[in-house]
Amino acid sequence: MPGTSTPAGGGPGWPGPGGAQEGIGKNRDPMKWLIGDIQGCRPALERLLALVDFSPSRDELHCLGDLVNRGPDSAGTLRRLIELGASNVLGNHDLHLLAVAAGVRPAHRSDTLTELLAAPDAPLLLDWLRGQALTRQVEGWLLVHAGLLPDWDVADALRLGAELQALMGGPGWRDFLPQMYGNKPAAWDERLKGADRLRVVINACTRLRFVDAAGRMDFKAKDGSGPAPPGLRPWFEAKGRRSAGQPIAFGHWSTLGLVDRADLLALDTGCVWGGCLSAARIDGGRREIVQVRCEASQRPGSM
DSSP states (O other), rough: OOOOEEEEOOOOTTTTGGGGTTTTGGGOOOEEEEEOOOOOHHHHHHHHHHHHOOOOOTOOOOOOOOOOOSSSSHHHHHHHHHTTTTTTTTTTTHHHHHHTTSSSOOOTTOOOOOHHHSSSSHHHHHHHHHHHEEEEEEEEEEEEEOOOOOOOOOOHHHHHHHHHHHHTSSSTHHHHGGEEEESSHHHHHOOOOHHHHHHHHHHHHHOOOOOETOEEEEEEOOOSSSSSHHHHTEEEGGTOTTTTTEEEEEOOOTTTTEEEETTTEEOOOOOGGGGGEEEEEGGGGGGGEEEEEOOOOOOOOOO
8 A cells, every 4th residue: 555654854954743743643553663774863763753652562663774873872772772672673784783892893984883882781782682683574564674685585584584593692693793794605595504694694684785687696886766787676676586575674775765665665764864764654554654854974975
């Protein structure tokens, strides 16, 4: 069914909740919300929660990954989401935080993780993040941070996500983290084992944008809504995609912008870059899109 979009204020010069937006959160029925990449932008998160009148005792919040990094308050964002009982599917920035905290990866110059890593409750925050899923299903929607490979159906995505979650919840998770980096293998093969197998799964679920005609992942192109680079297609337009028709919600691709189709929701609308923080209500077969404007915490080219 077509969705409804409600952009709202929040940044400098934009009206806050109220006025034209008044009444969005007055529906007292239980609500289930999906939310795009927050990236430590807690002020925008708080405005969005207020706008929809979110109640953790009544409602559910399911995040599409990249909760942290590049925004001003990653620690506060995690604390707030834990307080709300939110769930998450892991994104590339979430995994990067775990690797930096474990000492297996250096911080990037654009990272804003210092305060979180030094916080007294950092172990609690990191353990909560490490326990989150790579894929999950809510109200018939498959949730993933980036995308799915053409060879996967929804059962594959959930099964393979569970393989990583089991490893991250076990004693060998620190030893695995250095091995998750790299672009190869670029395509799925069920016969893959060990680190190669999980690397493909992680790359697809947390980094994927484009695939070629053979279903191989490309990590160079980051184009948005214009024509795809030669020889490439957005993962959700791959020919023969086995997950076609399955409702899928994802984030990660800020240059793509908001996509609101019957079976596809893209909710990374560039909050950290000064765009919007977007959420979609999905309970009961309904669709409602709500957005708040964000102050820019990063500039393009500053990465």
